[in-house]
Amino acid sequence: xxxxRIIAGVVAALLLSGVVAAFAVAWRPAxxxxxxxxxxxxxxxxxxxxxxxxxxxxxxxxxxxxxxxAFAGGLPVPTPFGxxxxxxxxxxxxxxxxxxxxxxxRRAMRSGVNRDGQHLYPTFPYDHFTxxxxxxxxxxxxxxxxRPAIHASAPANRLSFPFDQRLVVAxxxxxxxxRGTYQPDSAQSAEWNRGAYLxxxxxxxxxxxxxRNALGAERAGVQFAGGDVDNWNAYAINSxxxxxxxxxxxxxxxxxxxxxxxHHGVARGPMAEVVGNLSSVDESDVHAIAVYMTSVFGxxxxxxxxxxxxxxxxAKSPAAPPSQAEAPGASIYAAACATCHETSRxxxxxxxxxxxxxxxSGPDPRNAANIVLSGIRPVEGERSPIMPGFANSMTxxxxxxxxxxxxxxxxxxxxxxxxxxxxxxxxxxxxxFLQTSAGPRxxxxxxxxxxxx
Amino acid sequence: MMTLKVNGHDHQIDAxxxxxxxxxxxxxxxxxxxxxxxxxGQCGACTVIVDGKAVFSCVTPLLxxxxxxxxxxxxxxxxxxxxxxxxxxxxxxxxxxxxxINGMMMRAQALLQRNSKPTDEQIRAELEPHLCRCGTHMRxxxxxxxxxxxxxxxxxxxxxxx
Numbered sequence: 001x002x003x004x005r006i007i008a009g010v011v012a013a014l015l016l017s018g019v020v021a022a023f024a025v026a027w028r029p030a031x032x033x034x035x036x037x038x039x040x041x042x043x044x045x046x047x048x049x050x051x052x053x054x055x056x057x058x059x060x061x062x063x064x065x066x067x068x069x070a071f072a073g074g075l076p077v078p079t080p081f082g083x084x085x086x087x088x089x090x091x092x093x094x095x096x097x098x099x100x101x102x103x104x105x106r107r108a109m110r111s112g113v114n115r116d117g118q119h120l121y122p123t124f125p126y127d128h129f130t131x132x133x134x135x136x137x138x139x140x141x142x143x144x145x146x147r148p149a150i151h152a153s154a155p156a157n158r159l160s161f162p163f164d165q166r167l168v169v170a171x172x173x174x175x176x177x178x179r180g181t182y183q184p185d186s187a188q189s190a191e192w193n194r195g196a197y198l199x200x201x202x203x204x205x206x207x208x209x210x211x212r213n214a215l216g217a218e219r220a221g222v223q224f225a226g227g228d229v230d231n232w233n234a235y236a237i238n239s240x241x242x243x244x245x246x247x248x249x250x251x252x253x254x255x256x257x258x259x260x261x262x263h264h265g266v267a268r269g270p271m272a273e274v275v276g277n278l279s280s281v282d283e284s285d286v287h288a289i290a291v292y293m294t295s296v297f298g299x300x301x302x303x304x305x306x307x308x309x310x311x312x313x314x315a316k317s318p319a320a321p322p323s324q325a326e327a328p329g330a331s332i333y334a335a336a337c338a339t340c341h342e343t344s345r346x347x348x349x350x351x352x353x354x355x356x357x358x359x360x361s362g363p364d365p366r367n368a369a370n371i372v373l374s375g376i377r378p379v380e381g382e383r384s385p386i387m388p389g390f391a392n393s394m395t396x397x398x399x400x401x402x403x404x405x406x407x408x409x410x411x412x413x414x415x416x417x418x419x420x421x422x423x424x425x426x427x428x429x430x431x432x433f434l435q436t437s438a439g440p441r442x443x444x445x446x447x448x449x450x451x452x453x
Numbered sequence: 454m455m456t457l458k459v460n461g462h463d464h465q466i467d468a469x470x471x472x473x474x475x476x477x478x479x480x481x482x483x484x485x486x487x488x489x490x491x492x493x494g495q496c497g498a499c500t501v502i503v504d505g506k507a508v509f510s511c512v513t514p515l516l517x518x519x520x521x522x523x524x525x526x527x528x529x530x531x532x533x534x535x536x537x538x539x540x541x542x543x544x545x546x547x548x549x550x551x552x553x554i555n556g557m558m559m560r561a562q563a564l565l566q567r568n569s570k571p572t573d574e575q576i577r578a579e580l581e582p583h584l585c586r587c588g589t590h591m592r593x594x595x596x597x598x599x600x601x602x603x604x605x606x607x608x609x610x611x612x613x614x615x
Binding site for chain 1 (some may be wrong): 470471493494495503506507508509512513514515516517581582
């Protein structure tokens with residue numbers, strides 16, 4: 001009897017302390033609502049700075065639906081755990097962040113908690129934003145609170161149990177959210193440190209370019225080794241890069257700033273929006289990012305330099321007759337692709353020599369399949385790359401044979417596996433996109449290049 | 454020699470397999486509705502329908518068309534008996550110089566074949582790859598809506614689609 005009572009007491013005490021501990025880990029207080037501040041209460045210089053920071057953070061990309069109002073949210077973001085809809089970050093008092101104080105905004109950026117005290121899903125990359133300084137958060141807040149308020153509620157997330165429980169996120173944070181992951185390195189230049197601060201923080205490059213673990217967190221130890229975003233491959237941007245010509249600071253700067261580089265090709269897919277945004281910010285910040293990323297790539301090996309020189313020389317010399325002329329892929333390439341990809345017309349209107357393309361040397365054919373099917377549509381108001389899509393004129397078999405041919409002719413990598421399946425998937429995604437497409441919009445990049453199902 | 458099916462007829466074509474469909478249509482078969490605009494698949498003037506889908510004939514080599522059915526504007530209707538899409542464009546006077554209009558009609562036709570009642574938004578999105586520098590866009594929009602109605606009426610009266 002006594003023994004039973006003791007055991008029951010211990011169990012009760014354990015349960016209680018467990019509940020208390022869980023509560024302490026998970027519970028966050030609400031931060032009092034404020035009257036939406038008047039736009040004129042913000043210093044215009046601060047708002048301008050916030051504008052550039054928001055562009056560096058690519059905020060508009062996820063927080064704006066196709067054809068939707070800027071920052072009004074509602075974009076479905078597919079994750080392995082279900083679909084999460086981006087939130088409205090306009091100053092609308094009821095559906096946006098109009099009643100958020102600057103402290104509430106900073107808490108969301110730093111630790112992924114909304115004004116009500118609910119945990120936010122890490123689709124919002126606070127694992128990076130936690131590195132953003134108070135001053136930059138203040139400027140971002142000033143910029144967002146002076147945007148037009150849009151009344152728009154995002155649809156409810158579609159997540160399966162237990163991921164639909166926001167408390168689960170508290171556990172995720174215990175495991176994966178590290179404060180202060182960016183620390184200035186006094187051995188490096190000020191520009192390097194500025195670049196590191198941006199890349200590891202607001203620009204959150206690793207969110208796409210670092211592979212994720214089973215719980216959706218960026219895997220430690222393989223930072224920038226390449227990841228997935230929508231149905232695109234975000235290339236490795238460290239020493240594992242498959243770029244035929246090694247990247248250097250000048251090439252990175254040009255690519256990030258204007259969206260293409262003659263030795264590397266054009267930035268499309270989800271990266272289109274990123275370079276669209278980077279074309280509008282202070283040049284020195286883009287250069288700082290290029291400087292830091294150059295050190296992430298690391299110095300190329302002698303072998304990489306030699307292969308890069310070879311690729312460049314090959315691209316300049318007249319095309320050798322296709323070695324597999326009998327293959328249907330070679331004939332299609334010669335008839336439909338080479339007319340642009342092997343002319344002297346420079347980028348962005350001419351096609352890059354595919355021997356220089358990371359899409360062809362990359363680990364899988366997703367990006368190449370997407371581009372062959374959908375093409376590259378011009379971006380309004382920008383000098384941007386163009387390419388017609390071949391979804392309506394090529395069968396899946398024809399696209400597959402072109403991709404297999406490109407891989408064997410233009411890369412020194414082994415043949416891709418599962419090309420037919422990839423093409424099928426790419427076409428299905430494209431079809432979903434076309435059916436829901438509402439047409440062109442005023443945004444810094446081409447919606448055709450962004451998979452927004 | 455290759456057999457090319459255009460507007461329901463078989464044509465024996467003696468051309469390199471990498472010849473763009475547009476050249477074959479205009480030079481060999483003498484069907485001049487499809488126009489050469491940019492030659493890069495960027496302006497839409499050369500658009501024809503292949504197996505129900507709109508394609509740029511200037512960047513579509515012959516070798517991709519084995520066994521496929523090509524439809525050009527001439528295949529939709531004639532001057533005496535214009536197809537609904539052609540009638541609608543005439544009734545709305547949607548052409549000014551007319552150079553882009555073949556492409557506009559062909560892509561609109563492909564759209565109406567799979568969606569008989571497109572919204573304004575859907576028409577705008579669909580025709581977005583087509584350039585018109587005269588500026589008759591609003592008339593073109595009205596013409597596509599009118600064509601949708603004409604096709605609807607035609608279906609009701611004859612009991613069959615075009």
